[in-house]
Amino acid sequence: MGDTETVSQHAANSSSADDNSPPTVSDYDLTRVIGEGGFGQVWLATNRATGHLRAVKVIPLHHSGAKDPAGREITSITRLEANLRRQHANLLNIHHVGMTDECVFYVMDLADDVSGSPGSSRPGYRPATLQSRLEAGPLPPDECRRSARQLLAGLASLHQAGMVHRDVKPANCLFVDGRLKLADFGLVAEADPHVSRVGTLKYMPPDGRMDARADVYAAGLVIYEMITGLPAECFPRPGDGAEEAVDNAILGVLNRVVLRACEPDPQRRFRDAREMLAELERSESRATDRRAKSRRWILGSAASVVVASLAALGFWISRPSRVYVNFVTDPFEATIYLDDVLLVDERGEPYTTPCTVDDLPAIICRVVFKHDDRQKDLDLGPRDLAEQTRIEARWDSQP
Protein backbone atom coordinates (compact mmCIF):
# COMPACT_ATOMS: atom_id res chain seq x y z
CA MET A 1 0.00 0.00 0.00
CA GLY A 2 1.28 3.42 -0.88
CA ASP A 3 1.38 6.38 1.44
CA THR A 4 -2.00 7.67 2.37
CA GLU A 5 -0.97 10.91 3.95
CA THR A 6 -3.87 13.24 3.62
CA VAL A 7 -5.23 16.25 5.36
CA SER A 8 -8.96 16.57 5.09
CA GLN A 9 -10.88 19.47 6.46
CA HIS A 10 -13.86 18.34 8.45
CA ALA A 11 -15.45 18.99 11.75
CA ALA A 12 -13.31 17.91 14.61
CA ASN A 13 -15.49 16.25 17.14
CA SER A 14 -13.05 14.00 18.90
CA SER A 15 -12.27 14.82 22.46
CA SER A 16 -8.53 14.71 21.80
CA ALA A 17 -8.87 17.60 19.38
CA ASP A 18 -10.85 19.61 21.92
CA ASP A 19 -8.19 19.02 24.56
CA ASN A 20 -5.49 20.64 22.43
CA SER A 21 -4.30 24.00 23.60
CA PRO A 22 -3.96 26.35 20.62
CA PRO A 23 -0.47 26.89 19.21
CA THR A 24 0.81 30.45 19.21
CA VAL A 25 1.28 32.03 15.80
CA SER A 26 1.93 35.63 14.87
CA ASP A 27 -1.00 37.97 14.21
CA TYR A 28 -3.71 35.36 14.74
CA ASP A 29 -5.68 33.98 17.68
CA LEU A 30 -6.48 30.34 17.11
CA THR A 31 -9.85 29.34 18.54
CA ARG A 32 -10.52 25.67 17.85
CA VAL A 33 -9.70 22.80 15.52
CA ILE A 34 -12.01 22.63 12.51
CA GLY A 35 -10.16 19.97 10.57
CA GLU A 36 -7.34 17.49 10.94
CA GLY A 37 -5.38 14.92 9.05
CA GLY A 38 -2.23 12.86 9.04
CA PHE A 39 0.27 15.67 9.66
CA GLY A 40 -1.49 18.79 10.77
CA GLN A 41 -4.56 20.49 12.09
CA VAL A 42 -6.66 23.28 10.67
CA TRP A 43 -7.71 25.92 13.20
CA LEU A 44 -10.37 28.57 13.12
CA ALA A 45 -8.44 31.83 13.59
CA THR A 46 -9.09 35.55 14.01
CA ASN A 47 -6.70 38.21 12.76
CA ARG A 48 -5.80 40.34 15.78
CA ALA A 49 -5.61 43.55 13.77
CA THR A 50 -8.56 43.29 11.39
CA GLY A 51 -10.80 40.78 13.15
CA HIS A 52 -11.10 38.78 9.90
CA LEU A 53 -11.80 35.09 10.31
CA ARG A 54 -9.39 32.70 8.58
CA ALA A 55 -8.40 29.04 8.62
CA VAL A 56 -4.85 28.37 9.76
CA LYS A 57 -3.16 25.07 9.08
CA VAL A 58 -0.51 24.14 11.62
CA ILE A 59 2.10 21.43 10.96
CA PRO A 60 4.41 20.53 13.87
CA LEU A 61 8.12 20.72 13.06
CA HIS A 62 9.03 17.74 15.23
CA HIS A 63 7.04 14.92 13.78
CA SER A 64 7.45 11.40 15.04
CA GLY A 65 7.52 9.88 11.55
CA ALA A 66 10.57 9.36 9.38
CA LYS A 67 9.47 11.97 6.85
CA ASP A 68 9.45 15.71 7.23
CA PRO A 69 5.85 16.79 6.59
CA ALA A 70 6.47 20.44 7.50
CA GLY A 71 9.36 20.64 5.05
CA ARG A 72 7.33 18.98 2.36
CA GLU A 73 4.36 21.29 2.93
CA ILE A 74 6.62 24.37 2.66
CA THR A 75 8.22 22.99 -0.51
CA SER A 76 4.79 22.37 -2.04
CA ILE A 77 3.49 25.84 -1.23
CA THR A 78 6.68 27.53 -2.39
CA ARG A 79 6.41 25.57 -5.62
CA LEU A 80 2.79 26.61 -5.97
CA GLU A 81 3.55 30.29 -5.44
CA ALA A 82 6.50 30.18 -7.82
CA ASN A 83 4.59 28.50 -10.64
CA LEU A 84 1.19 30.16 -10.40
CA ARG A 85 1.41 33.65 -11.83
CA ARG A 86 -1.77 34.76 -10.09
CA GLN A 87 -4.32 33.31 -7.73
CA HIS A 88 -7.02 31.33 -9.44
CA ALA A 89 -10.66 31.81 -8.42
CA ASN A 90 -11.03 28.05 -7.93
CA LEU A 91 -7.94 27.48 -5.82
CA LEU A 92 -8.06 28.21 -2.11
CA ASN A 93 -6.23 31.45 -1.31
CA ILE A 94 -3.13 31.22 0.85
CA HIS A 95 -2.61 34.61 2.50
CA HIS A 96 0.51 34.02 4.56
CA VAL A 97 3.06 31.34 5.38
CA GLY A 98 4.97 31.52 8.67
CA MET A 99 7.06 29.53 11.08
CA THR A 100 7.54 29.38 14.85
CA ASP A 101 9.98 27.31 16.90
CA GLU A 102 7.47 24.51 16.98
CA CYS A 103 5.49 24.60 13.78
CA VAL A 104 4.98 25.78 10.25
CA PHE A 105 1.64 27.45 9.60
CA TYR A 106 -0.20 29.01 6.75
CA VAL A 107 -3.27 31.20 6.63
CA MET A 108 -6.12 30.44 4.23
CA ASP A 109 -9.61 31.63 3.39
CA LEU A 110 -12.24 30.31 5.77
CA ALA A 111 -14.78 28.06 4.09
CA ASP A 112 -18.52 28.75 4.29
CA ASP A 113 -20.53 26.94 6.94
CA VAL A 114 -22.19 23.66 5.90
CA SER A 115 -25.52 25.48 6.12
CA GLY A 116 -24.39 27.71 3.23
CA SER A 117 -23.96 30.85 5.36
CA PRO A 118 -20.51 32.51 5.50
CA GLY A 119 -17.87 31.04 7.82
CA SER A 120 -18.28 32.24 11.39
CA SER A 121 -16.89 31.71 14.86
CA ARG A 122 -20.11 30.33 16.27
CA PRO A 123 -19.72 26.98 18.06
CA GLY A 124 -21.68 24.93 15.51
CA TYR A 125 -19.57 26.07 12.55
CA ARG A 126 -18.48 23.24 10.22
CA PRO A 127 -16.55 24.00 7.03
CA ALA A 128 -18.59 23.38 3.86
CA THR A 129 -16.78 20.80 1.76
CA LEU A 130 -17.99 18.85 -1.22
CA GLN A 131 -17.75 15.81 1.05
CA SER A 132 -20.22 17.27 3.55
CA ARG A 133 -22.45 18.34 0.67
CA LEU A 134 -22.44 14.81 -0.79
CA GLU A 135 -23.52 13.30 2.50
CA ALA A 136 -26.96 14.78 1.70
CA GLY A 137 -27.12 12.95 -1.66
CA PRO A 138 -26.33 13.69 -5.31
CA LEU A 139 -26.11 17.29 -6.50
CA PRO A 140 -28.92 18.67 -8.69
CA PRO A 141 -27.83 18.74 -12.38
CA ASP A 142 -27.12 22.49 -12.56
CA GLU A 143 -25.12 22.46 -9.36
CA CYS A 144 -23.31 19.37 -10.62
CA ARG A 145 -22.30 21.16 -13.81
CA ARG A 146 -21.24 24.31 -11.97
CA SER A 147 -19.17 22.44 -9.39
CA ALA A 148 -17.58 20.18 -12.01
CA ARG A 149 -16.54 23.18 -14.10
CA GLN A 150 -15.13 24.99 -11.06
CA LEU A 151 -13.19 21.94 -9.92
CA LEU A 152 -11.75 21.42 -13.40
CA ALA A 153 -10.92 25.10 -13.79
CA GLY A 154 -8.93 25.09 -10.54
CA LEU A 155 -7.16 21.86 -11.44
CA ALA A 156 -6.51 23.08 -14.99
CA SER A 157 -4.70 26.13 -13.61
CA LEU A 158 -2.34 23.83 -11.70
CA HIS A 159 -1.76 21.65 -14.76
CA GLN A 160 -1.20 24.74 -16.89
CA ALA A 161 1.54 25.74 -14.44
CA GLY A 162 3.19 22.31 -14.83
CA MET A 163 2.08 20.94 -11.45
CA VAL A 164 -0.05 18.07 -10.20
CA HIS A 165 -2.27 18.11 -7.11
CA ARG A 166 -2.13 14.38 -6.22
CA ASP A 167 -4.98 14.48 -3.70
CA VAL A 168 -8.14 15.54 -5.53
CA LYS A 169 -11.15 14.36 -3.51
CA PRO A 170 -14.40 15.82 -2.14
CA ALA A 171 -12.90 16.55 1.29
CA ASN A 172 -10.36 18.81 -0.44
CA CYS A 173 -13.00 20.82 -2.32
CA LEU A 174 -14.17 23.70 -0.12
CA PHE A 175 -16.92 26.22 -0.74
CA VAL A 176 -15.99 29.85 -0.17
CA ASP A 177 -18.71 32.43 -0.91
CA GLY A 178 -20.59 29.61 -2.64
CA ARG A 179 -17.74 28.93 -5.08
CA LEU A 180 -15.93 25.61 -5.15
CA LYS A 181 -12.20 25.93 -4.46
CA LEU A 182 -9.65 23.16 -4.63
CA ALA A 183 -7.65 23.07 -1.39
CA ASP A 184 -4.86 21.22 0.40
CA PHE A 185 -1.70 21.79 -1.57
CA GLY A 186 0.49 19.70 0.73
CA LEU A 187 1.14 17.09 -1.94
CA VAL A 188 1.47 19.42 -4.94
CA ALA A 189 4.45 18.44 -7.08
CA GLU A 190 5.87 19.22 -10.47
CA ALA A 191 4.27 17.11 -13.19
CA ASP A 192 6.56 14.16 -13.72
CA PRO A 193 5.53 10.58 -14.51
CA HIS A 194 7.97 9.30 -11.89
CA VAL A 195 6.65 11.43 -9.04
CA SER A 196 6.01 9.31 -5.94
CA ARG A 197 2.66 7.66 -5.26
CA VAL A 198 0.92 9.56 -2.50
CA GLY A 199 -2.64 10.69 -1.92
CA THR A 200 -5.83 8.81 -1.12
CA LEU A 201 -5.87 5.26 -2.42
CA LYS A 202 -9.47 5.11 -3.59
CA TYR A 203 -8.97 8.12 -5.87
CA MET A 204 -5.75 6.77 -7.40
CA PRO A 205 -5.87 5.27 -10.89
CA PRO A 206 -5.17 1.56 -11.28
CA ASP A 207 -2.03 2.19 -13.37
CA GLY A 208 -0.32 3.76 -10.36
CA ARG A 209 1.17 6.78 -12.13
CA MET A 210 0.71 10.12 -10.37
CA ASP A 211 0.86 12.56 -13.28
CA ALA A 212 -1.82 14.93 -14.62
CA ARG A 213 -3.78 11.95 -15.97
CA ALA A 214 -4.02 10.66 -12.39
CA ASP A 215 -5.51 14.00 -11.29
CA VAL A 216 -7.93 13.67 -14.22
CA TYR A 217 -8.90 10.20 -12.98
CA ALA A 218 -9.51 11.50 -9.44
CA ALA A 219 -11.51 14.49 -10.75
CA GLY A 220 -13.61 12.05 -12.81
CA LEU A 221 -14.43 10.07 -9.66
CA VAL A 222 -15.32 13.25 -7.76
CA ILE A 223 -17.74 14.27 -10.53
CA TYR A 224 -19.12 10.71 -10.50
CA GLU A 225 -19.88 11.19 -6.80
CA MET A 226 -21.64 14.48 -7.57
CA ILE A 227 -23.84 12.83 -10.23
CA THR A 228 -24.79 9.68 -8.35
CA GLY A 229 -24.36 10.56 -4.68
CA LEU A 230 -22.45 7.28 -4.29
CA PRO A 231 -18.90 7.03 -2.91
CA ALA A 232 -16.04 6.62 -5.40
CA GLU A 233 -15.66 2.93 -4.53
CA CYS A 234 -18.98 2.30 -6.26
CA PHE A 235 -17.84 3.61 -9.68
CA PRO A 236 -19.38 3.09 -12.25
CA ARG A 237 -22.63 1.99 -10.56
CA PRO A 238 -25.43 4.36 -11.61
CA GLY A 239 -27.12 4.74 -8.21
CA ASP A 240 -30.76 5.18 -7.29
CA GLY A 241 -31.48 8.07 -9.65
CA ALA A 242 -30.39 6.19 -12.80
CA GLU A 243 -33.67 6.66 -14.69
CA GLU A 244 -33.73 10.44 -14.14
CA ALA A 245 -29.99 10.80 -14.85
CA VAL A 246 -30.24 9.01 -18.19
CA ASP A 247 -32.98 11.41 -19.33
CA ASN A 248 -31.05 14.50 -18.28
CA ALA A 249 -28.90 16.13 -20.97
CA ILE A 250 -26.52 17.81 -18.50
CA LEU A 251 -25.86 14.61 -16.59
CA GLY A 252 -25.45 12.70 -19.86
CA VAL A 253 -22.65 15.04 -20.94
CA LEU A 254 -21.01 14.90 -17.51
CA ASN A 255 -21.26 11.12 -17.40
CA ARG A 256 -19.54 10.65 -20.75
CA VAL A 257 -16.75 12.97 -19.65
CA VAL A 258 -16.41 11.01 -16.39
CA LEU A 259 -16.21 7.69 -18.23
CA ARG A 260 -13.36 8.96 -20.39
CA ALA A 261 -11.57 10.53 -17.42
CA CYS A 262 -11.74 7.21 -15.56
CA GLU A 263 -10.61 4.95 -18.42
CA PRO A 264 -8.44 2.17 -16.96
CA ASP A 265 -5.90 2.78 -19.76
CA PRO A 266 -4.24 6.14 -19.03
CA GLN A 267 -3.60 6.77 -22.72
CA ARG A 268 -7.35 6.86 -23.34
CA ARG A 269 -7.95 9.46 -20.61
CA PHE A 270 -7.78 13.21 -21.08
CA ARG A 271 -4.18 14.39 -21.01
CA ASP A 272 -4.93 16.93 -18.29
CA ALA A 273 -7.74 18.93 -16.71
CA ARG A 274 -7.56 21.57 -19.44
CA GLU A 275 -8.45 19.01 -22.08
CA MET A 276 -11.16 17.58 -19.82
CA LEU A 277 -12.71 21.00 -19.22
CA ALA A 278 -12.54 21.84 -22.95
CA GLU A 279 -14.32 18.58 -23.81
CA LEU A 280 -16.98 19.28 -21.20
CA GLU A 281 -17.60 22.73 -22.66
CA ARG A 282 -17.65 21.40 -26.25
CA SER A 283 -20.10 18.64 -25.37
CA GLU A 284 -22.36 21.04 -23.51
CA SER A 285 -22.42 23.42 -26.43
CA ARG A 286 -23.17 20.54 -28.85
CA ALA A 287 -26.04 19.42 -26.61
CA THR A 288 -27.36 22.99 -26.44
CA ASP A 289 -27.16 23.29 -30.25
CA ARG A 290 -29.07 20.06 -30.67
CA ARG A 291 -31.81 21.24 -28.31
CA ALA A 292 -31.99 24.62 -30.11
CA LYS A 293 -32.22 22.88 -33.49
CA SER A 294 -34.93 20.65 -32.18
CA ARG A 295 -36.89 23.67 -30.91
CA ARG A 296 -36.48 25.46 -34.25
CA TRP A 297 -37.65 22.37 -36.06
CA ILE A 298 -40.77 22.12 -33.91
CA LEU A 299 -41.59 25.82 -34.45
CA GLY A 300 -41.00 25.56 -38.20
CA SER A 301 -43.14 22.47 -38.39
CA ALA A 302 -45.96 24.12 -36.49
CA ALA A 303 -45.93 27.12 -38.84
CA SER A 304 -46.32 25.00 -41.93
CA VAL A 305 -48.40 22.22 -40.48
CA VAL A 306 -51.06 22.15 -43.16
CA VAL A 307 -48.63 22.03 -46.06
CA ALA A 308 -46.49 19.52 -44.26
CA SER A 309 -49.44 17.25 -43.55
CA LEU A 310 -50.30 17.08 -47.20
CA ALA A 311 -46.68 16.49 -48.16
CA ALA A 312 -46.29 13.87 -45.47
CA LEU A 313 -49.32 12.00 -46.70
CA GLY A 314 -47.72 11.68 -50.12
CA PHE A 315 -44.36 10.77 -48.54
CA TRP A 316 -45.70 7.96 -46.37
CA ILE A 317 -47.63 6.47 -49.25
CA SER A 318 -44.52 6.29 -51.45
CA ARG A 319 -41.92 5.56 -48.68
CA PRO A 320 -40.26 2.12 -48.86
CA SER A 321 -40.57 -0.19 -45.85
CA ARG A 322 -37.88 0.26 -43.19
CA VAL A 323 -35.11 -2.29 -43.62
CA TYR A 324 -34.19 -4.00 -40.36
CA VAL A 325 -33.44 -7.62 -39.60
CA ASN A 326 -33.14 -9.73 -36.46
CA PHE A 327 -30.13 -12.03 -36.68
CA VAL A 328 -30.34 -15.03 -34.37
CA THR A 329 -28.10 -18.06 -33.97
CA ASP A 330 -27.83 -20.92 -31.56
CA PRO A 331 -25.41 -20.63 -29.87
CA PHE A 332 -25.22 -16.84 -29.59
CA GLU A 333 -22.23 -14.61 -30.23
CA ALA A 334 -21.72 -15.34 -33.94
CA THR A 335 -20.41 -12.57 -36.18
CA ILE A 336 -22.34 -11.77 -39.36
CA TYR A 337 -21.12 -11.31 -42.95
CA LEU A 338 -23.43 -9.93 -45.62
CA ASP A 339 -22.11 -10.62 -49.11
CA ASP A 340 -18.66 -11.27 -47.56
CA VAL A 341 -18.60 -7.96 -45.70
CA LEU A 342 -18.39 -8.09 -41.89
CA LEU A 343 -21.38 -6.31 -40.34
CA VAL A 344 -20.13 -3.61 -37.96
CA ASP A 345 -21.79 -0.78 -36.08
CA GLU A 346 -20.99 2.91 -36.51
CA ARG A 347 -17.96 2.53 -34.22
CA GLY A 348 -16.52 -0.34 -36.20
CA GLU A 349 -17.42 -3.04 -33.63
CA PRO A 350 -18.77 -6.26 -35.14
CA TYR A 351 -22.40 -7.09 -34.46
CA THR A 352 -22.86 -10.42 -32.73
CA THR A 353 -26.01 -12.49 -32.53
CA PRO A 354 -28.67 -12.08 -31.32
CA CYS A 355 -29.07 -8.53 -32.58
CA THR A 356 -31.34 -6.25 -34.51
CA VAL A 357 -29.72 -4.27 -37.28
CA ASP A 358 -31.36 -1.51 -39.26
CA ASP A 359 -30.23 0.56 -42.25
CA LEU A 360 -29.15 -2.55 -44.13
CA PRO A 361 -28.69 -2.70 -47.90
CA ALA A 362 -31.98 -3.49 -49.63
CA ILE A 363 -30.79 -6.52 -51.62
CA ILE A 364 -28.28 -9.17 -50.52
CA CYS A 365 -27.39 -12.64 -51.81
CA ARG A 366 -25.43 -14.35 -49.05
CA VAL A 367 -25.33 -14.34 -45.24
CA VAL A 368 -22.54 -16.04 -43.32
CA PHE A 369 -22.54 -16.52 -39.54
CA LYS A 370 -19.18 -17.31 -37.94
CA HIS A 371 -18.88 -18.71 -34.44
CA ASP A 372 -15.35 -19.60 -33.26
CA ASP A 373 -13.99 -21.71 -36.13
CA ARG A 374 -17.41 -22.76 -37.42
CA GLN A 375 -19.56 -21.01 -39.93
CA LYS A 376 -23.03 -21.20 -41.43
CA ASP A 377 -23.39 -20.13 -45.01
CA LEU A 378 -26.87 -19.10 -46.14
CA ASP A 379 -27.25 -18.57 -49.86
CA LEU A 380 -30.41 -16.52 -50.15
CA GLY A 381 -30.09 -15.57 -53.80
CA PRO A 382 -30.98 -11.96 -54.48
CA ARG A 383 -33.20 -11.25 -51.47
CA ASP A 384 -35.03 -8.05 -50.61
CA LEU A 385 -34.28 -7.51 -46.93
CA ALA A 386 -37.30 -5.26 -46.59
CA GLU A 387 -39.33 -8.47 -46.74
CA GLN A 388 -37.15 -10.31 -44.24
CA THR A 389 -37.40 -9.58 -40.52
CA ARG A 390 -35.48 -12.56 -39.16
CA ILE A 391 -32.50 -14.57 -40.37
CA GLU A 392 -31.41 -17.45 -38.19
CA ALA A 393 -28.99 -20.35 -38.09
CA ARG A 394 -28.34 -23.21 -35.73
CA TRP A 395 -25.31 -25.40 -35.25
CA ASP A 396 -25.56 -29.00 -34.19
CA SER A 397 -23.87 -29.83 -30.94
CA GLN A 398 -20.85 -31.26 -32.81
CA PRO A 399 -18.78 -28.79 -34.81
Added chain:
Amino acid sequence: MLNRLQDGSDPLAWEEFFSRYWTLIFGFARHRGCSEHTAEEVVQDVMLKVFEQKDLFNYDPARGRFRDWLGTLVRNRVVQRRRRPADRVRAQGGDADLAPAEPQAQDDTADAAWEVAFEQSLLLVLLDVIRREMDPRAYLAFELYTLHDLSGKKVANYTGLSRNGVYRAHKRAVSRLSELGAAYRKDGQLGDRLKRAMRERPPAAVEWSLNTRLEETMRSRWGTPKP
Protein backbone atom coordinates in the same frame (compact mmCIF):
# COMPACT_ATOMS: atom_id res chain seq x y z
CA MET B 1 -9.00 -13.36 4.74
CA LEU B 2 -9.92 -14.68 8.20
CA ASN B 3 -6.29 -15.48 8.88
CA ARG B 4 -5.30 -11.96 7.90
CA LEU B 5 -8.04 -10.58 10.15
CA GLN B 6 -6.84 -12.64 13.07
CA ASP B 7 -3.34 -11.33 12.52
CA GLY B 8 -4.77 -7.87 13.29
CA SER B 9 -2.13 -5.83 11.49
CA ASP B 10 -3.62 -5.69 8.02
CA PRO B 11 -5.93 -2.72 7.42
CA LEU B 12 -6.76 -3.90 3.91
CA ALA B 13 -8.15 -7.17 5.30
CA TRP B 14 -10.44 -5.16 7.58
CA GLU B 15 -11.58 -3.01 4.72
CA GLU B 16 -12.26 -6.10 2.61
CA PHE B 17 -14.23 -7.66 5.45
CA PHE B 18 -16.26 -4.49 5.86
CA SER B 19 -17.03 -4.03 2.19
CA ARG B 20 -18.00 -7.67 1.76
CA TYR B 21 -20.31 -8.01 4.75
CA TRP B 22 -21.77 -4.67 5.74
CA THR B 23 -24.63 -4.78 3.22
CA LEU B 24 -25.50 -8.27 4.45
CA ILE B 25 -25.64 -7.21 8.09
CA PHE B 26 -27.54 -4.03 7.28
CA GLY B 27 -30.01 -5.86 5.03
CA PHE B 28 -30.67 -8.53 7.64
CA ALA B 29 -31.24 -5.97 10.40
CA ARG B 30 -33.70 -4.10 8.16
CA HIS B 31 -35.50 -7.37 7.38
CA ARG B 32 -35.83 -7.96 11.10
CA GLY B 33 -37.70 -4.68 11.47
CA CYS B 34 -34.85 -2.37 12.50
CA SER B 35 -34.94 1.25 11.34
CA GLU B 36 -32.09 2.46 9.12
CA HIS B 37 -30.52 4.09 12.14
CA THR B 38 -30.61 0.93 14.26
CA ALA B 39 -29.44 -1.20 11.33
CA GLU B 40 -26.43 1.11 11.00
CA GLU B 41 -25.77 0.67 14.70
CA VAL B 42 -25.91 -3.11 14.30
CA VAL B 43 -23.35 -2.94 11.46
CA GLN B 44 -21.15 -0.75 13.64
CA ASP B 45 -21.49 -3.11 16.63
CA VAL B 46 -20.65 -6.23 14.64
CA MET B 47 -17.72 -4.60 12.86
CA LEU B 48 -16.34 -3.32 16.15
CA LYS B 49 -16.69 -6.76 17.70
CA VAL B 50 -14.73 -8.25 14.84
CA PHE B 51 -12.22 -5.36 14.82
CA GLU B 52 -11.65 -5.87 18.49
CA GLN B 53 -11.18 -9.56 17.71
CA LYS B 54 -13.27 -10.57 20.69
CA ASP B 55 -15.39 -12.92 18.67
CA LEU B 56 -13.14 -13.84 15.81
CA PHE B 57 -11.19 -16.30 17.89
CA ASN B 58 -14.41 -17.98 18.95
CA TYR B 59 -15.02 -19.00 15.35
CA ASP B 60 -13.99 -22.59 14.86
CA PRO B 61 -14.19 -23.73 11.21
CA ALA B 62 -14.49 -27.33 12.34
CA ARG B 63 -17.77 -26.55 14.12
CA GLY B 64 -19.65 -24.98 11.25
CA ARG B 65 -19.80 -22.57 8.38
CA PHE B 66 -18.53 -18.99 8.67
CA ARG B 67 -21.96 -17.92 7.41
CA ASP B 68 -23.63 -19.47 10.48
CA TRP B 69 -21.07 -18.09 12.91
CA LEU B 70 -21.53 -14.58 11.56
CA GLY B 71 -25.30 -15.11 11.50
CA THR B 72 -25.35 -15.90 15.22
CA LEU B 73 -23.26 -12.85 16.01
CA VAL B 74 -25.50 -10.57 13.95
CA ARG B 75 -28.77 -12.03 15.22
CA ASN B 76 -27.65 -11.49 18.81
CA ARG B 77 -26.71 -7.89 18.11
CA VAL B 78 -30.06 -7.23 16.46
CA VAL B 79 -31.92 -8.62 19.48
CA GLN B 80 -29.76 -6.62 21.90
CA ARG B 81 -30.18 -3.40 19.94
CA ARG B 82 -33.92 -3.81 19.75
CA ARG B 83 -34.14 -4.35 23.49
CA ARG B 84 -32.51 -0.99 24.22
CA PRO B 85 -35.28 1.59 24.67
CA ALA B 86 -32.92 4.53 23.97
CA ASP B 87 -32.25 3.17 20.49
CA ARG B 88 -35.94 2.60 19.85
CA VAL B 89 -36.74 6.19 20.73
CA ARG B 90 -33.88 7.63 18.71
CA ALA B 91 -34.57 5.55 15.64
CA GLN B 92 -36.10 7.57 12.85
CA GLY B 93 -39.62 6.31 12.41
CA GLY B 94 -39.04 3.76 15.17
CA ASP B 95 -38.44 0.06 14.90
CA ALA B 96 -41.20 -2.36 14.09
CA ASP B 97 -42.16 -4.55 17.03
CA LEU B 98 -41.21 -8.15 16.81
CA ALA B 99 -44.30 -10.34 16.72
CA PRO B 100 -44.78 -11.97 20.13
CA ALA B 101 -44.19 -15.45 18.77
CA GLU B 102 -42.75 -18.51 20.39
CA PRO B 103 -38.97 -18.31 20.79
CA GLN B 104 -38.48 -21.29 18.47
CA ALA B 105 -40.68 -19.68 15.77
CA GLN B 106 -38.71 -16.46 16.12
CA ASP B 107 -35.46 -18.36 15.69
CA ASP B 108 -36.77 -20.08 12.57
CA THR B 109 -37.90 -16.78 11.04
CA ALA B 110 -34.54 -15.21 11.84
CA ASP B 111 -32.71 -18.16 10.29
CA ALA B 112 -34.77 -17.87 7.11
CA ALA B 113 -34.23 -14.09 6.96
CA TRP B 114 -30.51 -14.59 7.43
CA GLU B 115 -30.39 -17.10 4.56
CA VAL B 116 -32.28 -14.69 2.28
CA ALA B 117 -30.06 -11.77 3.24
CA PHE B 118 -26.96 -13.93 2.74
CA GLU B 119 -28.05 -15.02 -0.73
CA GLN B 120 -28.81 -11.45 -1.75
CA SER B 121 -25.48 -10.23 -0.49
CA LEU B 122 -23.76 -13.01 -2.44
CA LEU B 123 -25.47 -11.81 -5.61
CA LEU B 124 -24.32 -8.26 -4.91
CA VAL B 125 -20.80 -9.62 -4.47
CA LEU B 126 -21.10 -11.30 -7.89
CA LEU B 127 -22.12 -7.96 -9.38
CA ASP B 128 -19.12 -6.36 -7.71
CA VAL B 129 -16.83 -9.02 -9.16
CA ILE B 130 -17.93 -8.30 -12.72
CA ARG B 131 -17.90 -4.55 -12.03
CA ARG B 132 -14.20 -4.81 -11.25
CA GLU B 133 -13.52 -7.12 -14.20
CA MET B 134 -15.35 -5.21 -16.91
CA ASP B 135 -14.56 -1.96 -18.66
CA PRO B 136 -16.44 0.72 -16.62
CA ARG B 137 -18.39 1.97 -19.64
CA ALA B 138 -19.54 -1.56 -20.49
CA TYR B 139 -20.47 -2.35 -16.88
CA LEU B 140 -22.53 0.83 -16.59
CA ALA B 141 -24.30 -0.02 -19.85
CA PHE B 142 -25.06 -3.52 -18.56
CA GLU B 143 -26.50 -2.30 -15.28
CA LEU B 144 -28.66 0.38 -16.91
CA TYR B 145 -29.90 -1.87 -19.72
CA THR B 146 -30.32 -5.16 -17.86
CA LEU B 147 -31.04 -4.23 -14.27
CA HIS B 148 -32.76 -0.85 -14.69
CA ASP B 149 -34.63 -1.92 -17.86
CA LEU B 150 -33.68 1.22 -19.81
CA SER B 151 -33.80 1.16 -23.61
CA GLY B 152 -30.64 0.40 -25.62
CA LYS B 153 -30.90 3.78 -27.32
CA LYS B 154 -31.01 5.74 -24.05
CA VAL B 155 -28.18 3.72 -22.56
CA ALA B 156 -26.06 4.17 -25.68
CA ASN B 157 -26.57 7.92 -25.51
CA TYR B 158 -25.74 8.09 -21.80
CA THR B 159 -22.61 5.95 -21.97
CA GLY B 160 -21.28 6.98 -25.38
CA LEU B 161 -21.40 3.35 -26.60
CA SER B 162 -23.15 2.26 -29.77
CA ARG B 163 -26.39 0.32 -29.36
CA ASN B 164 -24.56 -2.76 -30.47
CA GLY B 165 -21.95 -1.99 -27.80
CA VAL B 166 -24.71 -1.89 -25.17
CA TYR B 167 -26.03 -5.30 -26.25
CA ARG B 168 -22.52 -6.73 -26.30
CA ALA B 169 -21.92 -5.45 -22.78
CA HIS B 170 -25.19 -7.05 -21.66
CA LYS B 171 -24.30 -10.38 -23.23
CA ARG B 172 -20.79 -10.37 -21.82
CA ALA B 173 -21.97 -9.54 -18.30
CA VAL B 174 -24.80 -12.07 -18.28
CA SER B 175 -22.52 -14.77 -19.58
CA ARG B 176 -19.92 -14.02 -16.88
CA LEU B 177 -22.57 -13.90 -14.16
CA SER B 178 -23.90 -17.26 -15.26
CA GLU B 179 -20.39 -18.64 -15.04
CA LEU B 180 -19.94 -17.29 -11.53
CA GLY B 181 -23.42 -18.13 -10.25
CA ALA B 182 -23.83 -21.46 -11.95
CA ALA B 183 -26.51 -22.52 -9.45
CA TYR B 184 -28.92 -20.00 -10.99
CA ARG B 185 -28.48 -21.09 -14.57
CA LYS B 186 -31.07 -23.82 -14.39
CA ASP B 187 -34.08 -21.81 -13.28
CA GLY B 188 -33.27 -18.78 -15.48
CA GLN B 189 -34.12 -16.44 -12.61
CA LEU B 190 -30.72 -14.81 -12.26
CA GLY B 191 -31.87 -11.45 -13.67
CA ASP B 192 -34.89 -11.27 -11.35
CA ARG B 193 -32.87 -12.26 -8.32
CA LEU B 194 -30.27 -9.64 -9.12
CA LYS B 195 -32.94 -6.96 -9.46
CA ARG B 196 -34.41 -7.98 -6.11
CA ALA B 197 -30.99 -7.89 -4.49
CA MET B 198 -30.34 -4.46 -5.99
CA ARG B 199 -33.60 -3.13 -4.59
CA GLU B 200 -32.39 -4.19 -1.15
CA ARG B 201 -29.14 -2.27 -1.52
CA PRO B 202 -28.80 0.25 1.31
CA PRO B 203 -29.30 3.92 0.35
CA ALA B 204 -26.27 5.99 -0.63
CA ALA B 205 -26.56 8.08 2.55
CA VAL B 206 -26.07 4.96 4.67
CA GLU B 207 -23.08 3.97 2.55
CA TRP B 208 -21.48 7.39 3.16
CA SER B 209 -22.24 7.32 6.84
CA LEU B 210 -20.79 3.84 7.37
CA ASN B 211 -17.74 4.61 5.24
CA THR B 212 -17.06 7.64 7.43
CA ARG B 213 -17.40 5.53 10.57
CA LEU B 214 -15.05 2.92 9.14
CA GLU B 215 -12.57 5.67 8.29
CA GLU B 216 -12.67 6.92 11.87
CA THR B 217 -12.25 3.40 13.25
CA MET B 218 -9.29 2.72 10.99
CA ARG B 219 -7.71 6.05 11.84
CA SER B 220 -7.97 5.33 15.54
CA ARG B 221 -6.62 1.82 15.09
CA TRP B 222 -3.89 2.25 12.50
CA GLY B 223 -3.43 6.02 12.49
CA THR B 224 -4.24 6.35 8.81
CA PRO B 225 -7.49 7.19 7.07
CA LYS B 226 -9.34 4.46 5.25
CA PRO B 227 -7.49 3.94 1.94
